[in-house]
Amino acid sequence: MVRARHASGSPAMDMVMTLVVITDENNVGGDLDAATNLSREHPSRVIGMIHGSGRGSANLDAKVRVGEEHSGESILLRISGKLTKHAESVVLPLLLPDSPVVVWWPRSAPDNPSADSVGSLGQRRITDAESAKAPVRALRAVIRNYAAGDTNLAWTRLTPLRATLAAALDQVHSKVTKVEVETGPGNPAADLLVAWLSSRLKVPVVTRRGEYDHISSVRMHTGAGTVSIERGAGTVATFSVPGSTDRQIPLGPRSLTELLAEELRRLDEDDVYSKTITHLLTRLDS
Amino acid sequence: MTQTDYVNPLRDPQDRRLPQIAGPCSVVIFGITGDLSRRKLIPAIYDLANRGLLPPGFAVIGFARQEPGQDFFQIVYEAAKSGARTQWRESVWTQLAKGLRFVSGSFDDDAAWRQLAETVSEVDADRGTGGNHAFYLSIPPALFSVVVGQLKKHELAERPGSWRRVVIEKPFGHDLESARDLNSVISDVFPRESVFRIDHYLGKETVQNILAFRFANSLFEPIWNSNYVDHVQITMAEDIGIGRRAGYYDGIGAARDVIQNHLMQLMALIAMEEPVSFDAYSLRIEKQKILANARPPERMDLHTARGQYTTGWAGGEEVVGYLQEDGIPASSTTETFAALRIDIETRRWAGVPFYLRAGKRLGRRVTEVAVVFKRAPHQPFAKTDVEELGQNALVMRIQPDEGVTLRFGSKVPGPAMEIRDVNMDFAYGGAFAEHSPEAYERLILDVLLGDPPLFPQLEEVELSWRILDPVIDHWARSSKVDTYPAGTWGPESAVKMLAHDGRTWRRP
Numbered sequence: 001m002v003r004a005r006h007a008s009g010s011p012a013m014d015m016v017m018t019l020v021v022i023t024d025e026n027n028v029g030g031d032l033d034a035a036t037n038l039s040r041e042h043p044s045r046v047i048g049m050i051h052g053s054g055r056g057s058a059n060l061d062a063k064v065r066v067g068e069e070h071s072g073e074s075i076l077l078r079i080s081g082k083l084t085k086h087a088e089s090v091v092l093p094l095l096l097p098d099s100p101v102v103v104w105w106p107r108s109a110p111d112n113p114s115a116d117s118v119g120s121l122g123q124r125r126i127t128d129a130e131s132a133k134a135p136v137r138a139l140r141a142v143i144r145n146y147a148a149g150d151t152n153l154a155w156t157r158l159t160p161l162r163a164t165l166a167a168a169l170d171q172v173h174s175k176v177t178k179v180e181v182e183t184g185p186g187n188p189a190a191d192l193l194v195a196w197l198s199s200r201l202k203v204p205v206v207t208r209r210g211e212y213d214h215i216s217s218v219r220m221h222t223g224a225g226t227v228s229i230e231r232g233a234g235t236v237a238t239f240s241v242p243g244s245t246d247r248q249i250p251l252g253p254r255s256l257t258e259l260l261a262e263e264l265r266r267l268d269e270d271d272v273y274s275k276t277i278t279h280l281l282t283r284l285d286s
Numbered sequence: 287m288t289q290t291d292y293v294n295p296l297r298d299p300q301d302r303r304l305p306q307i308a309g310p311c312s313v314v315i316f317g318i319t320g321d322l323s324r325r326k327l328i329p330a331i332y333d334l335a336n337r338g339l340l341p342p343g344f345a346v347i348g349f350a351r352q353e354p355g356q357d358f359f360q361i362v363y364e365a366a367k368s369g370a371r372t373q374w375r376e377s378v379w380t381q382l383a384k385g386l387r388f389v390s391g392s393f394d395d396d397a398a399w400r401q402l403a404e405t406v407s408e409v410d411a412d413r414g415t416g417g418n419h420a421f422y423l424s425i426p427p428a429l430f431s432v433v434v435g436q437l438k439k440h441e442l443a444e445r446p447g448s449w450r451r452v453v454i455e456k457p458f459g460h461d462l463e464s465a466r467d468l469n470s471v472i473s474d475v476f477p478r479e480s481v482f483r484i485d486h487y488l489g490k491e492t493v494q495n496i497l498a499f500r501f502a503n504s505l506f507e508p509i510w511n512s513n514y515v516d517h518v519q520i521t522m523a524e525d526i527g528i529g530r531r532a533g534y535y536d537g538i539g540a541a542r543d544v545i546q547n548h549l550m551q552l553m554a555l556i557a558m559e560e561p562v563s564f565d566a567y568s569l570r571i572e573k574q575k576i577l578a579n580a581r582p583p584e585r586m587d588l589h590t591a592r593g594q595y596t597t598g599w600a601g602g603e604e605v606v607g608y609l610q611e612d613g614i615p616a617s618s619t620t621e622t623f624a625a626l627r628i629d630i631e632t633r634r635w636a637g638v639p640f641y642l643r644a645g646k647r648l649g650r651r652v653t654e655v656a657v658v659f660k661r662a663p664h665q666p667f668a669k670t671d672v673e674e675l676g677q678n679a680l681v682m683r684i685q686p687d688e689g690v691t692l693r694f695g696s697k698v699p700g701p702a703m704e705i706r707d708v709n710m711d712f713a714y715g716g717a718f719a720e721h722s723p724e725a726y727e728r729l730i731l732d733v734l735l736g737d738p739p740l741f742p743q744l745e746e747v748e749l750s751w752r753i754l755d756p757v758i759d760h761w762a763r764s765s766k767v768d769t770y771p772a773g774t775w776g777p778e779s780a781v782k783m784l785a786h787d788g789r790t791w792r793r794p
Contacts, residue, residue: 159303160338163307164307166307167309167341170294171309176295200296201295201296236381241414245411247343247413247414248381249381250335252377271298272298275298
């Protein structure tokens with residue numbers, strides 16, 4: 001690899017982490033592209049892993065790529081046979097020395113990421129409830145097994161909405177008395193948003209069935225009036241704050257690369273996520 | 287934002303995902319069709335919008351003279367689209383464009399100013415900008431007085447319950463006296479804390495990294511002083527000539543153009559003592575301490591150098607000399623290259639010269655700071671073994687190829703014990719990191735947030751002029767200007783300047 005790095009003209013070992021991506025044959029191209037696009041902001045060694053059939057003798061196929069257009073390196077490992085039960089043995093020697101490891105399951109994540117043999121190698125474990133067949137069930141399962149360093153892209157997707165709500169309360173200093181959220185059924189992000197609002201504002205948060213699958217309305221009622229964000233079918237939302245005219249704000253979905261870039265900016269435990277899911281679990285269990 | 291004990295319940299201090307979005311506001315750009323605005327300001331505003339860092343309902347009001355056939359909207363659209371560093375999203379542009387307004391006229395035209403005042407009120411009502419407006423003076427300094435005066439006359443400079451800020455770019459005067467005059471024109475209308483001077487270098491990731499590098503690590507502080515450092519070289523080289531900027535450049539020169547601001551700021555960051563925190567006040571105090579104790583050389587004939595480029599071959603092309611450029615009189619003595627030695631009289635730096643040089647039509651475009659260390663006092667090697675060994679150096683490459691290099695001696699593979707310099711390098715990959723914020727994005731956001739750590743205050747501007755004025759006066763007394771062929775690294779006098787101290791310039 002060092003020779004290849006020299007050949008591509010970058011002898012510097014300036015990578016800051018190892019990103020392990022648990023992918024599959026159908027999605028490997030898109031997943032690895034998303035990961036290597038991150039290399040501009042987070043130059044890293046990307047290790048893609050595909051688990052083949054568990055039957056037969058242990059087998060490993062590996063391919064290495066050193067970037068011309070992106071910094072960092074990527075390796076694709078296809079393991080099959082008995083090796084699928086010992087995936088961590090292949091990954092461990094390939095981890096960049098002395099630097100953080102992040103494990104990402106774009107889909108088909110285990111319910112207990114930190115107990116997973118490869119997951120336990122990472123200090124950050126990223127799963128995505130929205131990619132599961134039953135998103136809400138997937139989120140509930142993974143948060144019950146929460147370990148420091150776990151996060152979920154359902155939470156990451158909420159950042160622009162949370163930022164706008166927080167910005168609204170920078171302007172409106174009046175106490176929030178009640179919150180209403182409208183969303184489609186089976187939306188794990190909505191569960192997280194409701195838990196966050198409820199834990200931070202300590203007021204009742206009511207959820208209603210909306211017209212769309214996504215979160216289509218958030219209304220915070222205060223003494224000074226109602227703060228609301230309403231989003232219909234498009235990517236533009238109407239933002240209204242008492243004392244000002246309604247404004248349009250872009251609030252569309254972000255790309256996978258952007259979501260991951262946000263996740264990788266900080267590799268320590270996400271305390272706010274942890275507090276939010278603790279609150280969510282309390283509500284679920286009561 | 288006036289604040290008392292209100293704490294936003296949705297802002298958990300631990301929640302580092304939530305960016306600081308500015309409160310409702312607008313930016314009024316004077317000179318919106320100019321070079322700076324098109325190349326830097328408008329793309330930065332688009333990128334900020336794309337990153338979700340602008341308040342909902344943000345407005346941009348442009349004020350400039352409209353040439354026949356000029357379509358302001360089209361100019362701004364093209365500037366944003368071609369200069370944007372983040373992904374182009376038509377939906378983001380469309381939202382931003384809803385807050386775009388234009389006022390055409392000259393700055394002494396009262397009717398145009400009345401229209402500006404009406405437009406400001408209109409965006410307050412219509413877009414919800416809350417009365418908060420930043421006036422960006424992207425205009426030649428000669429026009430500051432008229433614009434600031436009109437802001438006062440048309441009651442735009444202040445409104446209780448909201449903030450009004452003025453943003454100015456360098457040059458901040460051309461010497462100490464004019465800097466003070468300029469400041470009094472501005473301070474007549476705007477209070478201190480409302481004046482934001484942009485030194486765009488301070489917004490660069492690499493420049494901010496100087497602080498992170500020095501103070502987040504334990505490795506470097508112990509050697510960052512006169513016990514270990516031999517000298518420091520700060521270089522800002524451009525490969526281009528003055529182009530069509532004769533009107534601005536002639537009479538100003540390299541020293542006033544970039545040494546007074548960018549290089550002095552870099553010197554201050556490299557030399558300063560550790561601040562107690564990174565808030566604006568703490569950083570400012572440390573920079574002022576350094577600048578207040580930085581001295582120009584006593585023998586300016588020996589320790590300064592300046593020159594003009596003459597015709598030559600730069601980057602494979604034949605180019606004309608400074609005196610042959612459009613708009614430059616044949617008798618001009620303006621320097622396109624300036625170098626000087628500065629001594630910092632503090633315990634940490636006594637005896638360590640700081641060599642600053644800047645110029646146009648030099649070997650290549652590069653800005654770097656090199657901290658060159660003393661040789662080890664005794665080496666157990668035979669003299670021939672270490673002949674190829676230079677001095678250890680820590681080089682911070684500000685641009686291009688952003689990064690940090692450590693140069694040290696290493697054994698050459700082979701049977702003999704021969705030592706040669708090697709470079710250990712950390713590269714940002716900043717050259718193609720289109721997702722990392724551009725300096726102007728950060729600076730504009732800081733203006734809107736009202737957060738001033740990266741803006742030189744009046745004291746720094748004055749102190750920098752105090753150091754440079756005697757040198758410029760000395761140069762003015764001599765009509766002789768050295769020359770250097772375009773594409774080389776400066777005049778012979780610059781080489782002599784360092785040779786006199788037993789040193790040589792790095793070839794960056």
